Amino acid sequence: MVSPDVLARVTALRQELERHNHAYYVLDQPTLPDVEYDRLFHELQSLEAEHPELFTSDSPTQRVGGKSIDGFAPVRHAVPMLSIRTETDTEASGALAFDARVRRELGLDQSDPLIEYAAELKFDGLAINLRYEHGVLVQAATRGDGETGEDVTQNIRTVHVIPLRLKIPSPPAVLEVRGEVFMRRDAFERYNARQRESGKPTLVNPRNGAAGSIRQLDPVIAAQRPLTFFAYGLGAVQGWPQPDSHSAMLDALAAMGVPVCAERVTGLGAEALISFHDDIAARRDQLPFDIDGVVYKVNRYDLQRELGFLTREPRWAVAHKYPAQEQLTTLISIDIQVGRTGALTPVARLAPVFVGGVTVTNATLHNQDEIDRKDVRVGDTVIVRRAGDVIPEVVAVVAEKRPDPAPPRFNLLETYPTCPECGSHVVRLEGESAARCTGGLYCPAQRKQALLHFAGRRAMDIEGLGDKLIDQLVERGVVHTPADVYVLSLETLAGLERMAEKSATNLIAAIEASKTTTLARFVFSLGIRNVGETTAKDLSHHFGGLDKLIAATEAELLEVHDVGPIVAQSIIQFFSEPHNLDGVSKLRTAGVHWPETAGMQQSSGILAGKTLVLTGSLPTLTRDDAKAKIEAAGGKVTGSVSKKTDYVVAGVEAGSKLAKAQELGVTVLDEAGLLALLMAI
Ligand code: IVH
Numbered sequence: 187m188v189s190p191d192v193l194a195r196v197t198a199l200r201q202e203l204e205r206h207n208h209a210y211y212v213l214d215q216p217t218l219p220d221v222e223y224d225r226l227f228h229e230l231q232s233l234e235a236e237h238p239e240l241f242t243s244d245s246p247t248q249r250v251g252g253k254s255i256d257g258f259a260p261v262r263h264a265v266p267m268l269s270i271r272t273e274t275d276t277e278a279s280g281a282l283a284f285d286a287r288v289r290r291e292l293g294l295d296q297s298d299p300l301i302e303y304a305a306e307l308k309f310d311g312l313a314i315n316l317r318y319e320h321g322v323l324v325q326a327a328t329r330g331d332g333e334t335g336e337d338v339t340q341n342i343r344t345v346h347v348i349p350l351r352l353k354i355p356s357p358p359a360v361l362e363v364r365g366e367v368f369m370r371r372d373a374f375e376r377y378n379a380r381q382r383e384s385g386k387p388t389l390v391n392p393r394n395g396a397a398g399s400i401r402q403l404d405p406v407i408a409a410q411r412p413l414t415f416f417a418y419g420l421g422a423v424q425g426w427p428q429p430d431s432h433s434a435m436l437d438a439l440a441a442m443g444v445p446v447c448a449e450r451v452t453g454l455g456a457e458a459l460i461s462f463h464d465d466i467a468a469r470r471d472q473l474p475f476d477i478d479g480v481v482y483k484v485n486r487y488d489l490q491r492e493l494g495f496l497t498r499e500p501r502w503a504v505a506h507k508y509p510a511q512e513q514l515t516t517l518i519s520i521d522i523q524v525g526r527t528g529a530l531t532p533v534a535r536l537a538p539v540f541v542g543g544v545t546v547t548n549a550t551l552h553n554q555d556e557i558d559r560k561d562v563r564v565g566d567t568v569i570v571r572r573a574g575d576v577i578p579e580v581v582a583v584v585a586e587k588r589p590d591p592a593p594p595r596f597n598l599l600e601t602y603p604t605c606p607e608c609g610s611h612v613v614r615l616e617g618e619s620a621a622r623c624t625g626g627l628y629c630p631a632q633r634k635q636a637l638l639h640f641a642g643r644r645a646m647d648i649e650g651l652g653d654k655l656i657d658q659l660v661e662r663g664v665v666h667t668p669a670d671v672y673v674l675s676l677e678t679l680a681g682l683e684r685m686a687e688k689s690a691t692n693l694i695a696a697i698e699a700s701k702t703t704t705l706a707r708f709v710f711s712l713g714i715r716n717v718g719e720t721t722a723k724d725l726s727h728h729f730g731g732l733d734k735l736i737a738a739t740e741a742e743l744l745e746v747h748d749v750g751p752i753v754a755q756s757i758i759q760f761f762s763e764p765h766n767l768d769g770v771s772k773l774r775t776a777g778v779h780w781p782e783t784a785g786m787q788q789s790s791g792i793l794a795g796k797t798l799v800l801t802g803s804l805p806t807l808t809r810d811d812a813k814a815k816i817e818a819a820g821g822k823v824t825g826s827v828s829k830k831t832d833y834v835v836a837g838v839e840a841g842s843k844l845a846k847a848q849e850l851g852v853t854v855l856d857e858a859g860l861l862a863l864l865m866a867i
Contacts, residue, residue, distance in 0.1 A: 195233065312393075365417035735761075796833065
């Protein structure tokens with residue numbers, strides 16, 4: 187029998203974790219530090235492991251993916267999943283034709299009132315039916331052929347925005363929510379960057395990313411690809427007094443915690459649809475995800491019923507597509523761009539093609555491995571993708587269209603043994619995907635990029651210090667390092683091309699203002715390899731001060747959230763270069779400053795500042811449990827015993843670490859000893 191206390195704790199943990207989950211993934215407003223979330227999560231995991239009878243399918247622990255599955259069972263949809271008529275005319279005026287059609291079908295003439303429409307986005311992912319019974323998610327299925335789909339419940343549970351339980355006091359017996367699972371563009375980019383770095387295959391586009399994850403047989407892999415979801419309709423419903431319109435239905439779903447896109451409107455007549463179409467078309471690139479177009483729906487359910495279906499498509503809805511974000515074109519040549527870290531990026535010069543709303547003539551090919559993997563050759567017909575403000579990319583080659591005889595493969599190192607910008611040698615280090623110019627800051631291309639990064643909006647945010655100015659400053663030899671920016675005079679700036687007195691004054695003010703910054707921005711601005719904005723924030727949060735970061739050992743860096751050996755090594759390497767330390771100190775002398783904090787190392791708790799090592803298996807706690815408990819009490823768990831270790835916690839079959847502890851005279855505890863120590867709080 188489970189004690190009421192345990193039951194209450196498990197329930198409380200599940201509620202709390204789901205609340206944070208919602209705040210983090212849906213509202214994008216984290217309410218808890220990650221360590222604290224992890225602590226609660228581990229507590230719940232271990233309680234569930236100790237009391238398997240408490241298992242429920244809607245526990246937050248079910249979101250991490252479970253065992254591999256053999257295949258997907260077929261699911262017959264209670265209500266078929268239909269599709270909508272899609273019109274590819276990109277004119278906003280397509281709405282007029284739809285409105286005219288609807289009015290004609292309803293037998294309305296000009297004197298009748300305008301029809302109310304709901305307009306929303308056409309998400310570009312995978313259609314999913316979520317079946318909730320009495321408020322609990324019991325099954326998720328793909329659309330399949332519309333009649334029968336596949337059971338993808340386990341993978342869908344890893345999509346954090348999808349509620350495992352509806353937030354409604356008396357949930358309907360059955361409520362099937364239909365919508366689209368998709369990948370945000372930032373998640374797609376991040377995923378691909380990581381894959382590329384480790385030489386693994388990348389996703390062609392977010393759509394394939396979403397479909398591939400959901401149809402992934404290993405739910406753990408599915409869980410690693412961050413997906414999201416928006417509802418746009420209903421399937422079978424029992425025991426729910428349905429609202430009387432589409433928009434009211436979406437509002438009701440939103441109130442139950444189901445994600446519904448905020449980019450939607452209701453309005454009267456074709457005019458409302460046209461203005462939505464134009465508004466979204468203008469902002470399409472700024473949306474955080476790809477869309478196919480917009481969808482117009484007759485809002486009132488009674489009118490929808492009256493209109494009915496034509497073969498397999500509703501007469502009350504239509505999709506209007508925007509220009510495609512992928513197009514075919516020819517690869518004319520492969521050039522090279524030298525980046526901030528000296529990486530030589532192969533760039534495809536393309537026959538001009540209109541894609542994603544602009545004419546594209548260049549696209550990135552990333553690196554040699556990517557060129558090899560996609561087997562891209564000059565003369566090939568390629569698929570170019572441009573979505574959002576992301577740099578256009580060559581995603582694939584159309585093999586059947588390769589010229590005959592086939593053009594030779596492209597080899598970067600053979601074509602560019604030396605840097606096209608500065609003539610220094612080009613090398614490709616083992617384990618790295620990029621070939622690099624060895625010129626360092628001697629290479630003007632690297633210097634310019636480093637400065638551009640330093641001044642960037644997300645770094646020191648020096649407004650007005652853009653690429654044209656940096657080109658001039660570097661070419662004239664005025665600025666060599668970021669610190670030189672802070673000694674620029676009004677006269678020097680005003681003397682540059684395209685600079686008037688006024689803009690020079692503004693720039694001086696912007697440079698001055700940038701001196702007051704944050705540690706995270708400053709760390710990011712240094713352009714340390716593998717340290718992006720998020721890592722810079724994590725480092726700043728963890729260490730609180732720059733000197734602590736500079737002095738950090740690899741082991742200390744590895745304690746930072748999401749910092750692995752590669753990142754740790756890059757940081758150590760950066761701060762071991764005297765010229766980098768010199769650059770940092772010059773920036774501080776120039777007046778660049780930020781508030782510092784104590785960081786996370788001096789956390790409170792009975793084990794604050796203590797280092798523990800776990801070895802052997804403990805009688806009741808798993809290693810993760812023990813670690814979570816120690817960390818919750820402010821302690822650190824490391825992998826090897828040294829003189830700095832405060833305690834070694836040893837279980838059965840403890841080996842060399844125990845011997846080492848005894849040799850060094852480190853206090854050894856068993857599980858009971860550890861628990862006693864923790865209880866002493
Ligand atoms: S409504 C009966 N609304 O586009 C009508 N569909 O053919 C049900 N889609 O497979 C569809 N965004 O996966 C609807 N806002 C939206 C949508 C949407 C994307 C997808 C859906 C469907 C296809 C329509």
